[in-house]
Amino acid sequence: MARYVKDIVLNKPEDFVNFIMQDYLRKNQFVMSEWKGEPAWRAGDGVVEGFKYLKWSYFNGMFHLEAWLRGTAGGEMGLDGVVGVLMKKPYRESLEQLFVVLQQELQTPPQGQQSQAGQQSQAGQQSQAGQQPQPIYVQTTDNTKAATGSLIFGVLSVILCIIPIAAIILGVLAVSRARMGIGSSQAGKAKAGCVLGIIGICLGILLWVLNILLIF
Numbered sequence: 001m002a003r004y005v006k007d008i009v010l011n012k013p014e015d016f017v018n019f020i021m022q023d024y025l026r027k028n029q030f031v032m033s034e035w036k037g038e039p040a041w042r043a044g045d046g047v048v049e050g051f052k053y054l055k056w057s058y059f060n061g062m063f064h065l066e067a068w069l070r071g072t073a074g075g076e077m078g079l080d081g082v083v084g085v086l087m088k089k090p091y092r093e094s095l096e097q098l099f100v101v102l103q104q105e106l107q108t109p110p111q112g113q114q115s116q117a118g119q120q121s122q123a124g125q126q127s128q129a130g131q132q133p134q135p136i137y138v139q140t141t142d143n144t145k146a147a148t149g150s151l152i153f154g155v156l157s158v159i160l161c162i163i164p165i166a167a168i169i170l171g172v173l174a175v176s177r178a179r180m181g182i183g184s185s186q187a188g189k190a191k192a193g194c195v196l197g198i199i200g201i202c203l204g205i206l207l208w209v210l211n212i213l214l215i216f
Contacts, residue, residue, distance in 0.1 A: 003046030003068040004079040008207065010102060011061035017102065021056060023140045025099050027183030030054060046070075048201065050087045050174045063102060067095060086169065090146070090176050096125070097141050104139055104160070143190075147181025150174045157200025167204030171197040 010196070024030075025041055033042035033053075041054040051070040069087055071077035079088045079095075150173075154175065157170035174197025181190030 002076045002078040003066045004092070005065075006067075006099065006129045008102065009061060010058070010063045010065045012102070012106065014058060017058045017063065019136070020098075020140060023055075024094075024101075025181070026138040027141060027143055029179050029182060030095060036167060038159065043179060044176075046089075047152075048085070048172055048198070049179060052087065054089050066097070067091065086172050087176060090173075090180065093130075093181055094109055094141070094143070094146075099141055101141050106138065130186035143180045143184040144186045145181075146177040147186035147190040147193070150177035150181050150197065151189040152176065152193070154193035154196025154200065155156050158196050158203065161200055161203035161207060167200045168194035171199075171204065173197070174200065 008055065017043035018156070028043055028045040032039065034040060035042075035053050039055075039072040042051055043054075044051045053068050053070070056065045058064070064180065067079060067149040069077040069084060071084075077084055077088075079092045109197070121155065140189070153170045155211075157167045157174055161167040174193045178194035181187065181193070
């Protein structure tokens with residue numbers, strides 16, 4: 001088993017952790033699936049980006065997460081090493097952002113004052129018995145950078161299609177980041193980047209084949 005494993009002592013309300021995780025899974029296009037009979041969250045595709053998997057749990061203040069990619073031979077591939085780095089790097093970066101968000105300090109702002117950086121969790125924290133739950137303002141994962149990166153990589157993949165290998169690599173980067181950025185406020189950039197990335201990949205493969213045919 002070659003999984004990336006992370007354990008963090010959070011000691012945060014369970015509803016807060018559930019809220020953050022559901023938000024992360026939704027923004028990164030994860031759906032409930034299974035891995036060899038084991039329930040797991042899955043995102044990605046089997047053609048360009050590859051499949052990535054995730055499992056998590058929270059018990060007695062301890063957060064536990066396992067993440068891995070599906071290897072070329074159908075086995076598990078961790079998030080370290082250079083093999084499959086185009087898939088590993090964005091996935092690892094998104095998880096690191098998730099850990100930062102999970103470890104944020106929880107603050108209830110004064111009445112009438114809203115947090116500028118965060119979003120409101122519907123989960124309340126009840127400090128004393130009999131009191132009404134108070135709203136907690138929290139920061140969630142932000143994939144706007146991934147959306148912008150997807151658009152940039154997508155444009156470059158089309159421009160550099162005369163260099164097939166560059167177009168394919170940039171196209172894959174555009175598609176992988178688009179999946180993360182599609183759930184952000186910059187979804188339009190992510191969609192455009194995904195389309196351009198696919199076009200760049202197709203052009204790169206086409207020109208690669210044409211070059212081989214011309215050689216022979």
